Amino acid sequence: MNNIKHIKYSIDKDGIAILTWDVADSPVNIMNEVAMAEFFSTINQAIEDDAVKGIVIASAKKDFIAGGDLKWFLNYDKSKEECFEMLMQTNTHLRKIETCGKPVVAAINGLALGGGCEVALACHHRIMSNHPKSQIGLVECSVGLFPGAGGTQRFLRMLGSQKTIQYITQSKKLTAEQALKDGLVDAVCSPEDDIIALAKNWILTKGTCEQPWDNKRFKVPGTPLGVGQVSGVSEFFSVANAMAYKTTHGNLPHIKNVLSAIYYGAACHINKALEVEARYFVDTLFSKETKNIIRASFLYINDAAKGKSKPKGYDTVIFKKIGVIGAGMMGAGIAYVNAKAGLEVVLKDVSLEKAENGKDYVKAQEQKKLENGLTTRDKIEALLQKIQPSDSDSDLAICDLVIEAVFENEKLKNSVTKETEKVIQEDVIYASNTSTIPISKLAEASSKPDKFIGLHFFSPVEKMPLVEVIVGKETSDKTLAAAIDYVIAIRKVPIIVNDGRGFFTSRVFGKYINEGIAMLTEGVPPAVIENVAKKIGMPVGPLAVSDEVNLKLMLDIMSEDPNLTAHEIQLKNTLATIIEVHGRTGKKEGKGFYDYPKNEKKSIWKEWTKIYPPQADFEEEEVGKRLLFAMVIDSYKCLDSGVIREPKDADVGSILGLGFPIHTGGVMSYIDYVGAEEFAVYSEKLALKYGERFALPDSLKKRIEKAGTGRVFYNN
Incomplete structure (x- = not known):
């Protein structure tokens, strides 16, 4: 003994x-x-x-x-x-x-x-x-x-x-x-x-x-x-x-x-x-699935949640009062998670009524919990007391951090930045919740770009654990370190993403959506696309999620991107036709790829078979592989170009932000899950059949050749 x-x-x-x-x-x-x-x-x-x-x-x-x-x-x-x-x-x-x-x-x-x-x-x-x-x-x-x-x-x-x-x-x-x-x-x-x-x-x-x-x-x-x-x-x-x-x-x-x-x-x-x-x-x-789940969930997600990616040498910053500009669903959700974490919040919009509506969203979510016995009226009241609706910039003056969550429009965001910086203190970090506009571009409107950073939350904010912390060209390490501290304080999981249009998750998820729409136009039955997506482990099919995002918004985002590929230009034109000719815009309007009749279950619009006649020679395996390979290859391009710093950040971001199947370990682990050599062969087959977007970058080919029958990214 x-x-x-x-x-x-x-x-x-x-x-x-x-x-x-x-x-x-x-x-x-x-x-x-x-x-x-x-x-x-x-x-x-x-x-x-x-x-x-x-x-x-x-x-x-x-x-x-x-x-x-x-x-x-x-x-x-x-x-x-x-x-x-x-x-x-x-x-x-x-x-x-x-x-x-x-x-x-x-x-x-x-x-x-x-x-x-x-x-x-x-x-x-x-x-x-x-x-x-x-x-x-x-x-x-x-x-x-x-x-x-x-x-x-x-x-x-x-x-x-x-x-x-x-x-x-x-x-x-x-x-x-x-x-x-x-x-x-x-x-x-x-x-x-x-x-x-x-x-x-x-x-x-x-x-x-x-x-x-x-x-x-x-x-x-x-x-x-x-x-x-x-x-x-x-x-x-x-x-x-x-x-x-x-x-x-x-x-x-x-x-x-x-x-x-x-x-x-x-x-x-x-x-x-x-x-x-x-x-x-x-x-x-x-089983390889269990190894992947343990690695992704226990090691990488846990490490990210503890702030292991935070720059070294900076003390922990404590935040007490947060300003949130924009009281729509995103802004209200951000205010909600801050209040849940014990922070005071100023929720500002152009009118007090709109700001109050944002607070009412929080109240409605808590009311659902009360009905299920998961909270009490006293707890709800204490939570709501932490949120101060406002229509005045001056109320932001004593905030420790300000998060802009207004409509995805560059001019509007720039105007809000300039007005806000007139009242907030010099050392206060200013963050944008943009999902697509480059942070360095938005930071041009700031008088202190070193304090400007992206904090990309996901909808619904109160349920989605991931936050992309987006670093602009002039964002300082001190600002980045403090932003990581903040994300951990509100009990979210941060990953660091370098600047670029669409950043990481929005960009990669766009490939998933694009591939689904492309297959629809090729005559793959929409029900097959949606069902195969769920079968491979994705939570929602690409057509259903397109309706959630809104087709008009997707078209607007694509129209602002000067670097679209030939395939993406074709898809942009397809979206324009779907919107302008067929009048299909998304769930909000009740008609997108699906019909949304009131008080009834949604169903795929029956007319798609007339517009894009079904083909009979599709393979379900190929449908699934196209959806996943499109995301995986673009994720590697993010890693290769420096948008993502480490493979594990891509894995964490894809699982928590995109719903990428966790049993594969995430987008980078997926290559080893399939088998590196098999992945390369199948990618080449897809590239020959469907185009350049499935071709592997030379650097990935070299990694696969070097790995042989071993693993490309992780040893275990």
């Missing part, structure tokens, strides 16, 4: 052993090979010691156990057989806890997530603090995995199949009260209570040491007989599988595998069920 440094161990006068998780050199208790080996070694010592009458598992940190070490999983370099053996050893240790004949209590403070939850589930009794930040749950699906230390099988035996599938696939986190109601914990205490004393008292007064599933008469809730023979249960799992496929289109192995583990595990004794789970977990861990 001399080498133990992550688990503290003591025995009190009543013979109760206390195992306290306190992982060294980490702000949270995290489960890895070393910590888990120490934990099992220590608890085995307590089990084997005749003087020990019961065991309490606790934490010295503010959380119980936050979960497994995802970096370890991402870089896991052992064989599938070794991985399976490791999981089965873990299960053996956890089963020993359950069957040791001594009562074992989990004293849960703070977070007990993923593997931390699984450790708690193997205990005979669970007490949980009802601190507002305390949560318990199996959240592995959020990073492309699923529980591999018995979580699926213990949840199943405690909650039944329906809740188990719901909670695990949705990575649901439960409060102490919710967990108590569901039976995941047995008792709840206040943060002020001595939770270890309560655990000891239960051992001394009531302590039992048998899990329900070790009783011979136990049966899985909802499965009265053999699960494979019970039609109702089989039908339920069939529906669950169908629903999962409808949502994931088979792109996410972890969802398919977790459903299989739950289904087949339900018919087995717990020991066999744990083996079933382990086999499906191994299959999941070694």
Whole structure:
């Protein structure tokens, strides 16, 4: 026991052993090979010691156990057989806890997530603090995995199949009260209570040491007989599988595998069920989709959210009052997220009425939450108090940062910049929420271009996590560093983008939309385009999203771009015809690529087949590849030209800003997901068939040649 440094161990006068998780050199208790080996070694010592009458598992940190070490999983370099053996050893240790004949209590403070939850589930009794930040749950699906230390099988035996599938696939986190109601914990205490004393008292007064599933008469809730023979249960799992496929289109192995583990595990004794789970977990861990999801979501998005891209050497800037100019949907959304983050906001528009309308938007969003029991009237009132509607520039004078969110018109934006700079203080950063106009161009209207920066939010602002931080030619590093601090303060994820028309996301997403429209004009049925887009993992089809953006706005943006390719000029002319000849402009007007009848579901306009006669020889695979390859190739051009600084920024931006399928890892990772050589061959095929836009830049060809059968961008 001399080498133990992550688990503290003591025995009190009543013979109760206390195992306290306190992982060294980490702000949270995290489960890895070393910590888990120490934990099992220590608890085995307590089990084997005749003087020990019961065991309490606790934490010295503010959380119980936050979960497994995802970096370890991402870089896991052992064989599938070794991985399976490791999981089965873990299960053996956890089963020993359950069957040791001594009562074992989990004293849960703070977070007990993923593997931390699984450790708690193997205990005979669970007490949980009802601190507002305390949560318990199996959240592995959020990073492309699923529980591999018995979580699926213990949840199943405690909650039944329906809740188990719901909670695990949705990575649901439960409060102490919710967990108590569901039976995941047995008792709840206040943060002020001595939770270890309560655990000891239960051992001394009531302590039992048998899990329900070790009783011979136990049966899985909802499965009265053999699960494979019970039609109702089989039908339920069939529906669950169908629903999962409808949502994931088979792109996410972890969802398919977790459903299989739950289904087949339900018919087995717990020991066999744990083996079933382990086999499906191994299959999941070694899939390229899971590696991509872990890398993108846990490493790159997490790093971006923590501001790892911030220029070095600058202290953190604290913002207190933000000015937002323009109270339309974007401006109101920006004001909303600032107020939610605790910042004061001046929401200015040309009239007080328009500014009040922006505040009413915030109130309406909060009202929806109130109706669903997610907030209170007092909280709404406190939030709204932070937003000051205004029609006066002078109210912006004491703001720490000003964000312009007016209509996408260069002259209007320049006028607003000049008027605002007359009243704000000299050192205040001025940001534009433009989505297409180059920041350096807009900065020409500023008297302090070094303090001018782009902050491109996405709609709806309160739901979309990404913010593009756009650096103009004269934007200083000090301004950039402060802008990163601000984005983190409002709980958004920043990526740094260098200046250029359309920046990164708008430019790349334009390729997705353009390709969808191009295929429509070629005679690919619009329903095929839209359905294939969802099948490959995009959240919305290119035609539907065009209607959301508005075809007239798209035409205006293209008309202002002096560098359109021949293909884009052709598309611009197509848009003009659709708008001017056919009168189709988008969702707002009720008619775009879709019809939007009042109080009815939208449907694709039936006349498209007459305007662009359908072809019969299209290939669904090619339709999907064209949509994705168009974005990927243009993203690489952004990287190659310096618009994007690093491949991981493109991956983060594409997943959070474009909805690019996360199982591929993002736009840059997609090349390795397909296979670099195969990607090059398919691109050449598309270029020969459809044009230069699918041709790979020479520098990418060289990268692919150098990589050979290896990876182009990331080693793992």
